[in-house]
Amino acid sequence: MNASIIGQMTVSGALMGLVYALIAYGFQLTYATSKSINFGQGELVMVSAFFSLTLMNLGVPYWLMIPGGLLFGALLGLIVERAGVRLALEQKSEGWILLSIIIGLFFFSAAENIWGRDDRPFPTPISADPIHVLGVDVTRLELSVAVGVLAIMGLVELFKRRTLLGKAFEAVSADRDAAELMGISATRTVMLSYGLSGAVAALAGILVSPITTVGPTMASALILKAFAVAVVAGLDSGFGVVLVGMFLGALESLASFYLGSGWREAPGLVLLILALAMRPTGVFGKATIRKV
Amino acid sequence: MLQVEDLHAGYGASEVLTGTTLTVKQGTLVALIGANGAGKTTTMRAISGGLKPSSGKVVLDGQEVQGLDASRIARLGLAHSPEGRKVFGPLSVEDNLLLGAYSRLPRFFGFQAKAQADLDRVYELFPKLRDRTKQAAGTLSGGEQQMLAIGRALMARPKVMLLDEPSMGLAPVIVQEVFRTIRRLKEEGITLLLVEQFAKSALEVADYAYVMERGRIAVEGTPAELSRNERVIAAYLG
Numbered sequence: 001m002n003a004s005i006i007g008q009m010t011v012s013g014a015l016m017g018l019v020y021a022l023i024a025y026g027f028q029l030t031y032a033t034s035k036s037i038n039f040g041q042g043e044l045v046m047v048s049a050f051f052s053l054t055l056m057n058l059g060v061p062y063w064l065m066i067p068g069g070l071l072f073g074a075l076l077g078l079i080v081e082r083a084g085v086r087l088a089l090e091q092k093s094e095g096w097i098l099l100s101i102i103i104g105l106f107f108f109s110a111a112e113n114i115w116g117r118d119d120r121p122f123p124t125p126i127s128a129d130p131i132h133v134l135g136v137d138v139t140r141l142e143l144s145v146a147v148g149v150l151a152i153m154g155l156v157e158l159f160k161r162r163t164l165l166g167k168a169f170e171a172v173s174a175d176r177d178a179a180e181l182m183g184i185s186a187t188r189t190v191m192l193s194y195g196l197s198g199a200v201a202a203l204a205g206i207l208v209s210p211i212t213t214v215g216p217t218m219a220s221a222l223i224l225k226a227f228a229v230a231v232v233a234g235l236d237s238g239f240g241v242v243l244v245g246m247f248l249g250a251l252e253s254l255a256s257f258y259l260g261s262g263w264r265e266a267p268g269l270v271l272l273i274l275a276l277a278m279r280p281t282g283v284f285g286k287a288t289i290r291k292v
Numbered sequence: 293m294l295q296v297e298d299l300h301a302g303y304g305a306s307e308v309l310t311g312t313t314l315t316v317k318q319g320t321l322v323a324l325i326g327a328n329g330a331g332k333t334t335t336m337r338a339i340s341g342g343l344k345p346s347s348g349k350v351v352l353d354g355q356e357v358q359g360l361d362a363s364r365i366a367r368l369g370l371a372h373s374p375e376g377r378k379v380f381g382p383l384s385v386e387d388n389l390l391l392g393a394y395s396r397l398p399r400f401f402g403f404q405a406k407a408q409a410d411l412d413r414v415y416e417l418f419p420k421l422r423d424r425t426k427q428a429a430g431t432l433s434g435g436e437q438q439m440l441a442i443g444r445a446l447m448a449r450p451k452v453m454l455l456d457e458p459s460m461g462l463a464p465v466i467v468q469e470v471f472r473t474i475r476r477l478k479e480e481g482i483t484l485l486l487v488e489q490f491a492k493s494a495l496e497v498a499d500y501a502y503v504m505e506r507g508r509i510a511v512e513g514t515p516a517e518l519s520r521n522e523r524v525i526a527a528y529l530g
Contacts, residue, residue: 164390164391164394164398164400165400167383167391168391170382170387171383171387173382174380174381174383175380177342177362177374177378178374178378178380179363179380179391180361180362181340181342181362181366181372181374182391182392182394182395182444183363183364183366183367183448184391184394185361185364186363187361
């Protein structure tokens with residue numbers, strides 16, 4: 001039980017935790033504009049991963065497959081919004097919870113029928129050989145997860161801050177009715193957020209698949225952890241999910257090493273319960289300043 | 293420029309507007325006054341599309357707009373500075389202003405340059421905002437937020453501007469400043485529909501005024517006429 005093993009576990013766990021953070025970030029995007037989230041987000045991760053795998057099997061090179069996969073994920077996000085969420089939001093009902101779960105189940109069955117129930121390897125040109133950094137071994141594959149997650153989150157944040165469309169996105173989050181008065185269509189902004197959220201889910205699938213393999217149930221554990229991260233960090237906290245995601249990932253990795261692999265799922269659930277009991281707005285939930 | 297004919301609207305089963313009719317001619321400032329709950333803000337919301345009218349017409353620059361989405365009506369040239377100001381709290385002052393011009397700016401790049409002339413105009417009108425371009429709008433004082441809300445509506449270069457209770461919750465000195473601004477907008481030829489609780493001040497700046505009671509127009513006339521009307525004096529100017 002020496003320090004280098006702890007360091008090793010912490011680092012590789014934290015890198016995997018970034019995937020939870022990315023999925024949680026997808027929840028934040030739609031929550032910001034519509035106060036709704038897609039409970040079938042895990043199925044978006046999984047179906048997009050299968051689709052990306054199919055693209056590669058058809059001969060599309062890895063780097064070209066990524067934009068294709070992202071577009072497909074965005075399309076799935078738009079379907080969820082149009083077929084489920086919008087109907088419920090128009091009625092001012094909470095029906096989006098059930099509808100998004102149902103659409104997720106539909107995607108799940110579709111995936112089982114199209115691609116089968118077996119887990120399949122996901123080829124990648126990125127090497128899994130360890131490289132030695134500051135006393136711990138990390139693989140290029142693990143690093144690619146970190147780079148991919150931070151890159152897309154950075155891009156989306158840049159979009160929100162630097163483009164007028166992105167500022168409109170923020171305006172709808174801040175005050176939907178006032179945004180409408182500026183000529184900003186809230187409906188379209190919600191669509192945009194679901195599209196972005198779907199693309200983010202697809203990237204999570206593409207990044208994690210080479211490590212976990214692709215199968216219909218690949219996202220069920222992931223999604224639970226992403227929920228925990230979103231709730232612990234707060235649904236409006238931007239980069240808070242990154243910290244919480246890495247923290248949870250590291251904790252899981254240490255728990256499964258020291259307590260046995262059966263304990264792997266425990267830290268996420270414990271964190272979730274603690275957060276709900278002690279700080280329901282999330283550790284990084286913003287206290288908004290508003291003078292009236 | 294703006295005609296409202298026999299407008300009915302309400303929330304659920306309760307009808308608030310029971311046949312409102314009013315006209316705002318181009319380049320004039322029209323005041324809408326009346327007691328709390330008379331339906332002034334509801335009228336504004338029904339005009340700008342935040343509330344769908346159940347019947348009646350809203351004609352903006354010759355085009356019927358009743359029943360359209362608020363964002364669509366805004367793109368057709370109506371700017372509504374809502375009651376309670378409703379600035380985008382987490383966004384900066386400048387972002388708030390840029391979003392005011394959303395419908396006529398490019399969505400991705402170059403919007404800053406294209407809006408610069410309008411920004412300068414708003415900053416010239418409200419020099420206090422110029423010092424705070426990067427500050428979060430939610431941290432401004434009430435008066436500054438009101439200036440920002442007016443500036444944001446101006447950025448749209450609207451055909452008609454609706455100004456709902458701009459003096460609400462402000463200190464008397466600031467209220468005077470708000471009315472100076474309104475007078476200035478009028479001099480610039482902006483077509484304005486103003487809702488105010490301070491009936492006296494509103495009548496001082498208006499070209500024409502409507503008095504609302506229980507969801508419809510009870511009395512209308514020029515400010516001079518209204519100031520001679522005993523009913524109006526008793527109820528609002530006493």
